[in-house]
Amino acid sequence: MKIYNTLTKKKEEFVPIEPGKVRMYVCGPTVYNLIHIGNARPMIVFDTMRRYLEHKGYDVNYVSNFTDVDDKIIKKAVEENVDATVISERYIAECKKDMEALHVMPATTHPQATQEIEGMKEMIQTLIDKGHAYAAADGTVYFRTRSFKEYGKLSHKNLDELEGGKRSLLVSGEDQKEDPLDFVLWKPKKEGEPAWESPWCDGRPGWHIECSVMSKKYLGEEIDIHAGGEDLVFPHHENEIAQSEAANGKPFAHYWMHNAFLNIDNRKMSKSLGNFFTVRDIIEKYDPMVLRFFMLSAHYRSQLNFSAELMEAAKNGLDRIRTAVANLQFLLQSAAGEMRVEEEALLAEAKGFADSFDAAMEDDCNTADALSAVFELVKFINSNTNESSSGTFLQALLDEVLTLADILGLAVEKKEELLDADIEALIEKRQAARKEKNFALADQIRQELLDKGIVLEDTREGVKWKRA
RNA sequence: GGCGUGAUAGCCAAGUGGUAAGGCACGGGUCUGCAACACCCUUAUCGCCGGUUCAAAUCCGGCUCGCGCCUCCA
Numbered sequence: 001m002k003i004y005n006t007l008t009k010k011k012e013e014f015v016p017i018e019p020g021k022v023r024m025y026v027c028g029p030t031v032y033n034l035i036h037i038g039n040a041r042p043m044i045v046f047d048t049m050r051r052y053l054e055h056k057g058y059d060v061n062y063v064s065n066f067t068d069v070d071d072k073i074i075k076k077a078v079e080e081n082v083d084a085t086v087i088s089e090r091y092i093a094e095c096k097k098d099m100e101a102l103h104v105m106p107a108t109t110h111p112q113a114t115q116e117i118e119g120m121k122e123m124i125q126t127l128i129d130k131g132h133a134y135a136a137a138d139g140t141v142y143f144r145t146r147s148f149k150e151y152g153k154l155s156h157k158n159l160d161e162l163e164g165g166k167r168s169l170l171v172s173g174e175d176q177k178e179d180p181l182d183f184v185l186w187k188p189k190k191e192g193e194p195a196w197e198s199p200w201c202d203g204r205p206g207w208h209i210e211c212s213v214m215s216k217k218y219l220g221e222e223i224d225i226h227a228g229g230e231d232l233v234f235p236h237h238e239n240e241i242a243q244s245e246a247a248n249g250k251p252f253a254h255y256w257m258h259n260a261f262l263n264i265d266n267r268k269m270s271k272s273l274g275n276f277f278t279v280r281d282i283i284e285k286y287d288p289m290v291l292r293f294f295m296l297s298a299h300y301r302s303q304l305n306f307s308a309e310l311m312e313a314a315k316n317g318l319d320r321i322r323t324a325v326a327n328l329q330f331l332l333q334s335a336a337g338e339m340r341v342e343e344e345a346l347l348a349e350a351k352g353f354a355d356s357f358d359a360a361m362e363d364d365c366n367t368a369d370a371l372s373a374v375f376e377l378v379k380f381i382n383s384n385t386n387e388s389s390s391g392t393f394l395q396a397l398l399d400e401v402l403t404l405a406d407i408l409g410l411a412v413e414k415k416e417e418l419l420d421a422d423i424e425a426l427i428e429k430r431q432a433a434r435k436e437k438n439f440a441l442a443d444q445i446r447q448e449l450l451d452k453g454i455v456l457e458d459t460r461e462g463v464k465w466k467r468a
Numbered sequence: 469g470g471c472g473u474g475a476u477a478g479c480c481a482a483g484u485g486g487u488a489a490g491g492c493a494c495g496g497g498u499c500u501g502c503a504a505c506a507c508c509c510u511u512a513u514c515g516c517c518g519g520u521u522c523a524a525a526u527c528c529g530g531c532u533c534g535c536g537c538c539u540c541c542a
Contacts, residue, residue, distance in 0.1 A: 041542065042542050067540095071540080156472080157470085231541060232541095235538090268536090294480095298480080310479080314492085317492060320492095368481055369481090369482050371482095379490095383506085446504095464505085466504095466505095
């Protein structure tokens with residue numbers, strides 16, 4: 001499989017460190033609020049990446065953190081007059097609910113920064129011992145950026161350019177830095193903030209060190225894939241590389257993957273613009289699978305625009321897949337028999353769509369292209385199955401489409417659910433009316449059911465229904 | 469200013485040298501009591517200019533416009 005590597009700016013053939021195994025780290029959210037739909041993009045695309053790798057037979061060790069100590073969390077805790085852990089634990093729980101709704105598989109490990117303080121202190125001490133970090137007078141520990149010769153290799157910046165764009169030292173109160181490029185590894189506590197003891201001062205870790213440490217602890221010093229939103233390239237991931245490689249003395253991640261941003265109505269999502277949506281907002285209005293489908297309809301490295309209109313289109317597209325699956329299942333109820341010769345030929349043709357699907361996924365996880373293969377399969381199914389199809393043929397097609405949908409994490413099977421007795425009665429009453437050619441009454445009942453969210457379809461084999 | 473990225477039909481979106489996948493929407497048709505579903509048909513020469521090549525949406529140069537990062541925002 002080919003992966004676009006931010007480090008080299010090229011698509012490269014993926015070769016795992018250990019054959020058959022993948023060590024993958026995805027930067028997770030800071031838990032100070034419900035996650036927004038921008039947070040959901042990396043979760044969904046890299047979950048899909050993971051599902052595909054597992055489909056190929058890889059044993060994927062997937063680690064995604066929760067940043068549970070941070071200025072914003074502390075601010076929220078102060079506002080609510082509760083402990084910071086109350087805030088972080090609450091939003092971790094909420095985030096997990098959203099992830100489940102979106103079919104984002106739980107990570108192998110979901111480490112939390114506050115549970116890994118010891119490891120961070122160890123790595124910081126190592127960096128100090130090796131001359132890559134230093135403690136300032138007030139106990140703040142900084143990374144000596146210029147001591148890491150390859151700094152800038154991920155974001156393709158050079159240090160002098162960075163320095164050209166620096167802001168005034170005095171503004172940020174960072175005048176104790178040796179160099180403006182240095183960044184914080186450990187910062188002293190302020191009144192009322194959560195803090196941990198350390199050799200330098202009571203305080204808390206900087207943001208970047210947590211990922212270096214958690215990645216090392218759960219995946220090892222050298223990992224295959226490190227992923228996250230493109231905004232993290234600089235400075236977060238650049239700093240992670242500096243910390244990890246300076247401390248461990250070996251390459252950190254072999255492949256760096258970054259998803260592009262999600263815009264809302266062509267503008268950056270922000271609270272001030274009033275176009276800020278949480279995942280919770282959206283899944284109250286739409287099936288979470290529609291949001292997932294929408295996210296997969298574009299390449300992960302392309303900017304994606306979100307709007308109500310596009311969600312509507314996504315819903316209709318997903319419904320097309322679901323209808324085909326429901327039809328297969330409907331036909332299967334009464335189908336029997338072994339596959340016929342001509343069906344075997346058709347099935348061989350249908351396998352071609354799975355091959356196209358794989359080829360698309362092999363090419364840097366091109367989910368948009370993979371999805372088109374699914375639609376081609378759907379069309380093939382709709383055109384080549386009917387009441388006379390054999391059960392084994394129908395089942396094989398059903399298995400194929402469900403397998404592909406599952407790699408994308410899309411649930412496309414209609415949930416087995418029983419209709420209320422009164423709705424069943426209405427459907428039968430309408431059938432009776434149709435039999436008597438009383439179409440006015442039949443249409444009236446159909447409308448009544450539609451108002452209840454039940455859509456009817458009359459087929460030769462009987463009446464089918466589905467939720468609107 | 470530095471670095472980067474993008475411009476494909478009404479909308480969304482694949483496609484890195486050989487005469488444009490797929491989806492949504494629209495229109496026409498078949499099926500249906502009607503409808504829904506489904507199927508068939510119809511819809512673009514790829515921002516602009518120039519160049520390379522037998523051949524370019526795909527390569528090179530210029531231009532226009534959009535966007536991102538350079539401020540712990542995925």
